[in-house]
Amino acid sequence: MIDRSLTLRLLSASTLALAFAQPAIAQDVDSSDTEATGAEQADNGALDVIVVTANRREENLQDVPVSAATISSDAVQNIFAAGGDTTALAGRVPGLFVESSNGRAAPRFYIRGLGNTDFDLAASQPVSVVMDDVVLENVTLKSFPIFDVERIEVLRGPQGTLFGRNTPAGIVKIDTVKPGDEFAVTGSASYGSFNSVSIDGGVTVPIVPGIASVRLSGLWQQRDNWVDNGFTGEEDAYGAYSDIAGRAQILITPTDRLSILGSYSVRDLDGTSTLFRANILGPGTNDLNENYDRDTVFYDAGAGNQAKYNAEIATGKVEYEADFATFTSITSFANSEGSSRGDIDGGFGASFLPFMGPGFIPFPSDTQDSITLDQFTQEVRIASPSGGTFEWQVGGFYFDSDFDVTTVGFDFPPSVTVNHTNESWAVFGQATTEVTEALKLTAGIRYTEDEKAFFVRDAADPQARSVSDERISWDVAAFYELSLDASVYARVASGFRAPTIQGRDVAFFAAPSIATSEKIMSYEAGFKSELFDRRVRFNLAGYYYTIDDPQFSAVGGADNLVQLVNADKGRGYGFEMDSAFQITPDFLITLGASWNDTKIQDENLAVGICAQCTVLDPIVNIAGTDRALVDGNPFPNAPEWIGDVSARYAIPVSSTGEIFAYTDWTYQGETSFFLYDSYEYVTDPQIEGGLRIGYAKFDGSLEVALFARNITDEDNVKxxxxFNNNTAFVNDPRVIGVSVRFDY
Incomplete structure (x- = not known):
């Protein structure tokens, strides 16, 4: 086995050294990139065309019958300038929410209110993350750092036909920059508060022009400790991290018809896990109280709340373009291993000790979860050439994963290791026909078989469980051009999330739980337009979906359990709006908004409740334990409103450059954290914004700027x-710094 840590450091160091060295040969580029929106670029006073691959082909966003949005490479650099992790994508497009109680290691994604609040490393999610055509199924793979990207696409609604099971909510699709035929160097570096550093770069080097090329890219993010431990008196004890990632790609095109792309990516994370803060909410309100101090926690356990993870992803993609079709094969191996530990109660002491705080701590809690994961995927596709009146593609997909999760309690509970395996395969097809010059119809179908197994290692009772299911997913869409500038579409899609096994509670002497497949039917209609010589883009989509047997995770509660449950039904409806306005060639505004109403529909579903908070739902006693009836409640972590706005204004100061100001803001509406309703665990609306002021060359080759993230230093509960007390965790503080970007 290759030493991944050494390989990563060598790859990242060589990439960044090349990226920040002045190239001996710099290619002139015609770049009209602005950093404005993440999805928009000014070009002669018009908005650029947005390219998406929602149908596994490159297409104009305006021609695709699906609600989708993109985040460009410029916007990604803005978002992560202060060293942010994957959760920084939350609210960057309408309908998308991301959060984590596992620090930088295991994000949870939500689209249109559908997600999974389960904090366990074995958690299943209804939002799929696909990076360079490879599904990153496990939560620790989904946290792989985002750098050197071409674009990020967010496809909203079921995507089960082309992308498989576990996509009833949608997909976050990440495409990185690929090797090319010309020498190219890109890079960025920023430095800010708390000694926050974020450096990334990419170098493309043609080996044999037109035949072989390589691209090396790397990322280094780090921050110093900045949070004090008020219990021990130690200053600057928590908050640090070092996140290093690298990627090496080689593209070989021996003929005009054949291309072979190999990719190897690695990551090494060493940092602080989520900082839980005891009793900072309520009681009887969701306001932060006197126990809250952003710069201080009070820990008597957790061993520094350390999180350490490694990951590697190796992929081979082969494409052969015949006269009648393109053949594609994508083979990928991925693994992840690491652990995170935390002082879960967020305070010190317990009710039976002479000291405790902040607030009432019934009993201490200090646990560590770790994972060792292997994943293999294989996909093959055959697709007709693009641009004809009839386009089609067919394919097959195989998925296999095997991982152990170990839970260790320090004092309690004893160490327990459980094993999860998942094997799935599918065949699929899709076709699009041009009925008239204005009307296109698309239909797709996929057959999937999915099997999961679970057992407890080194136990007298292995408590083995297994589940399986087979399903057909399908979608039908119609797209009609009203004019050259406007179109409408309608889409009906089905999807499902495969059955799931959750075994973390074995560590707490409870049986594993099982949830059967959730099945979704989604109805969507939309309007897309580009007006005034493509200076205004306005896209609007409305949707309604129903779910049979939705999977939920009843996490926490006074018993501190993680129980999978199926509600009888669920439903959601709402809209998404994406827009951009090129006011002048130097002034660009983007605006996005989504409204989402979700509801649990099950009169008999009762879940565990908190130990100290104020529950507003009807309470029933089941087997001596109080439970809340949650019928009619919204889905957890499903903000009713999500909004984003950005603006960039520039003043030319020479024939080669301009002074610019750029700002971006996100809005998160009222959000409930758990299945039950309570005063304490429902947030009020939140905002967070950034600002960037600097100088940029017109050709995109250089930018120097001052920046601020969370510029108003909002204290937002995330x-x-x-289970123990009214513990919560919050967003990152304000970071102010300087940055440099270049592109040759």
Missing amino acids: GGID
């Missing part, structure tokens, strides 16, 4: 731990 999640809670409810």
